[in-house]
Amino acid sequence: MTDTSLPPAAEIRGLTLGYRTRQGLVAVLHDISFSVGRGEVVALVGESGSGKSTLAHALLGLLSETAEISARRMLLDGVDVTDLDEAARRRLHGRKVAQIPQDPTMTLNPLQRIGRQTVEPLRIHGLLREPRALSARAVELLARVGIGQPEARVRQYPGALSGGMRQRVLIASALSSGPALLLADEPTTALDVTVQKRILDDLGALLRAEGLSVLLVTHDLAVAADRADRVIVLKDGRRVEQGPVAQVLRHPRAAYTRLLIDSAPQHGPVSATVPSSVQAGAAPILQVEAVVKDFAQGAGQLRAVDGISLSVHAGETVALVGESGSGKTTLGLLAELRARHGIGYLFVSHDLAVVRRIADRVLVMRAGQLVEAGPTHNVFDRPRQGHTRDLLAAIPGQGLSAAVSDPRHPLLPELEE
Ligand SMILES: Nc1ncnc2c1ncn2[C@@H]1O[C@H](COP(=O)(O)OP(=O)(O)OP(=O)(O)O)[C@@H](O)[C@H]1O
Ligand SMILES: [Mg+2]
Known part of the structure; x- marks a missing residue:
C-alpha cells in the first residue's frame, strides 16, 4: 500500500521524447505524466512499439545517444533530475532506479562468486568499499530474498545454484543500492507459465512485505490485472488511461482500453x-x-x-x-x-x-x-x-476475468487516485 509520508518513488510531468534519425526527429513519447507512490506496483501496459521500454530506459537514465528528452519535472525519490548535469544525473538514476532482471536463465558471470555479484551495484556507485562490509551486506541481501545458508552461498559460483536461486541473486543485486523504484520490463514472456507464476509470486510477496515501489512493464493486460495496484495504458507514445486496476477494468474511459479488455483471451466463452x-x-x-x-x-x-x-x-x-x-x-x-x-x-x-x-x-x-x-x-x-x-x-489474468465478470467482487482494495 502507498506510504504517503515519503516522496513518491518517481514523479514524471510532461515527459516528451524523440529519437534523431536520418529521417529527422521521430517522436516516441508525448507529454507523459505519472507517478509511482511508495509501496505501489504500477503497470505500464501497451502494445509493441507504444514506447514502454523507452519510458523505462528514460527512468533508468539509460537512453541512447540519439534520444532527445524534455520534461517539466522528473523527480526520483523527491530529487529533480532535470536540472542536474549529465554525470550527476547518471549517478542518481543508477542509485534510485534499479532494473529487476526477470529472466532466471539470464546468466550471472560464471567465474565470479555470488557474493561479489550481489553487491556489484554498491561497488559501482561507490556506496560501500570496505571488503568485510561488502561481504556482510551480500549475506544480508541473500537472506532477504530467501536464500538459505547465505554465508555459504556467497562463496559459491553461479553454476552451483538452481535457476530459481540465481533469479533471487539477481533480485538481491537490484535491491543492493536501496533503489526507490524497481523496474521490471516484460516479465518472463518467453518462460513457461508455471515458472513465470512462481517468479512473479515470490517477487510480489517480497515487494509487498518490504513496501517496494515497482513499475511493471508489460504488453499483457492480464499480467497487469493480477499484479498491479494501478495501471497506465500507453498507445502510440500517449497515455490514454490511468487508474486503479479494478476501476480501469470495470469502467475503462478510453476506447483503446476497452479493446484491450475485450480481446484478452482470459475471458469470453470456453470454446x-x-x-x-x-x-x-x-x-x-x-x-x-x-x-x-x-x-x-x-x-x-x-x-x-x-x-x-x-x-x-x-x-x-x-x-x-x-x-x-x-x-x-x-x-x-x-x-x-x-x-x-x-x-x-x-x-x-x-x-x-x-x-x-x-x-x-x-x-x-x-x-x-x-x-x-x-x-x-x-x-x-x-x-x-x-x-x-x-x-x-x-x-495470468484470473483477476481480470473476475473483475470484468463480477463487479461486486473486488479485485483489490480501491486506491485513491
Ligand atoms: N534507439 C532508437 N532509435 C530510434 N527509434 C527507436 C529507438 N529505440 C526505440 N525506437 C522506436 O521507439 C518506438 C517505441 O519503442 P519501444 O521499444 O519503447 O516500444 P515497446 O512498447 O517497449 O515495444 P515492445 O512491446 O515491442 O517491447 C518504436 O517505434 C521504436 O522503433
Ligand atoms: Mg519493450
Missing part, C-alpha cells in the same frame, strides 16, 4: 460451448499410436516423446499443452504435416488462456507423456491431475 463441426462417426484425419521419439544426448538418449497416442478429426481443434521440454514440438512437427491435408487442427501451446478459447479437446503432456485428456470444458473446470491444476493456476 466447447461453441458447437464443434466434428461429424459423428467420421474417421480421424490424424491418428498416431504409441509414438516414441528419442534424441541423442551425450553418450545416452533423451526420450522426448514417450508412447503418445492421439487422434484429430476433420473440423476439430485439439490442443496439446505442457511446459517447454515436455515433447510438444517434436510431435507437433509431425502432426502439422498430416493436419495440412485436412481441416483438423492440432494446436501446440503452453498458453492455456488461448487454448481455452479455441480448442475442442485438450491433451496435457508432461515429461513426454500424456497425463490428462478430455473436452476443453472438462479439463478446465474439473482437472484431474495435479500438473493440469498447476498449469491452470498459472494462467
Whole structure:
C-alpha cells in the first residue's frame, strides 16, 4: 500500500521524447505524466512499439545517444533530475532506479562468486568499499530474498545454484543500492507459465512485505490485472488511461482500453460451448499410436516423446499443452504435416488462456507423456491431475476475468487516485 509520508518513488510531468534519425526527429513519447507512490506496483501496459521500454530506459537514465528528452519535472525519490548535469544525473538514476532482471536463465558471470555479484551495484556507485562490509551486506541481501545458508552461498559460483536461486541473486543485486523504484520490463514472456507464476509470486510477496515501489512493464493486460495496484495504458507514445486496476477494468474511459479488455483471451466463452463441426462417426484425419521419439544426448538418449497416442478429426481443434521440454514440438512437427491435408487442427501451446478459447479437446503432456485428456470444458473446470491444476493456476489474468465478470467482487482494495 502507498506510504504517503515519503516522496513518491518517481514523479514524471510532461515527459516528451524523440529519437534523431536520418529521417529527422521521430517522436516516441508525448507529454507523459505519472507517478509511482511508495509501496505501489504500477503497470505500464501497451502494445509493441507504444514506447514502454523507452519510458523505462528514460527512468533508468539509460537512453541512447540519439534520444532527445524534455520534461517539466522528473523527480526520483523527491530529487529533480532535470536540472542536474549529465554525470550527476547518471549517478542518481543508477542509485534510485534499479532494473529487476526477470529472466532466471539470464546468466550471472560464471567465474565470479555470488557474493561479489550481489553487491556489484554498491561497488559501482561507490556506496560501500570496505571488503568485510561488502561481504556482510551480500549475506544480508541473500537472506532477504530467501536464500538459505547465505554465508555459504556467497562463496559459491553461479553454476552451483538452481535457476530459481540465481533469479533471487539477481533480485538481491537490484535491491543492493536501496533503489526507490524497481523496474521490471516484460516479465518472463518467453518462460513457461508455471515458472513465470512462481517468479512473479515470490517477487510480489517480497515487494509487498518490504513496501517496494515497482513499475511493471508489460504488453499483457492480464499480467497487469493480477499484479498491479494501478495501471497506465500507453498507445502510440500517449497515455490514454490511468487508474486503479479494478476501476480501469470495470469502467475503462478510453476506447483503446476497452479493446484491450475485450480481446484478452482470459475471458469470453470456453470454446466447447461453441458447437464443434466434428461429424459423428467420421474417421480421424490424424491418428498416431504409441509414438516414441528419442534424441541423442551425450553418450545416452533423451526420450522426448514417450508412447503418445492421439487422434484429430476433420473440423476439430485439439490442443496439446505442457511446459517447454515436455515433447510438444517434436510431435507437433509431425502432426502439422498430416493436419495440412485436412481441416483438423492440432494446436501446440503452453498458453492455456488461448487454448481455452479455441480448442475442442485438450491433451496435457508432461515429461513426454500424456497425463490428462478430455473436452476443453472438462479439463478446465474439473482437472484431474495435479500438473493440469498447476498449469491452470498459472494462467495470468484470473483477476481480470473476475473483475470484468463480477463487479461486486473486488479485485483489490480501491486506491485513491
Ligand atoms: N534507439 C532508437 N532509435 C530510434 N527509434 C527507436 C529507438 N529505440 C526505440 N525506437 C522506436 O521507439 C518506438 C517505441 O519503442 P519501444 O521499444 O519503447 O516500444 P515497446 O512498447 O517497449 O515495444 P515492445 O512491446 O515491442 O517491447 C518504436 O517505434 C521504436 O522503433
Ligand atoms: Mg519493450
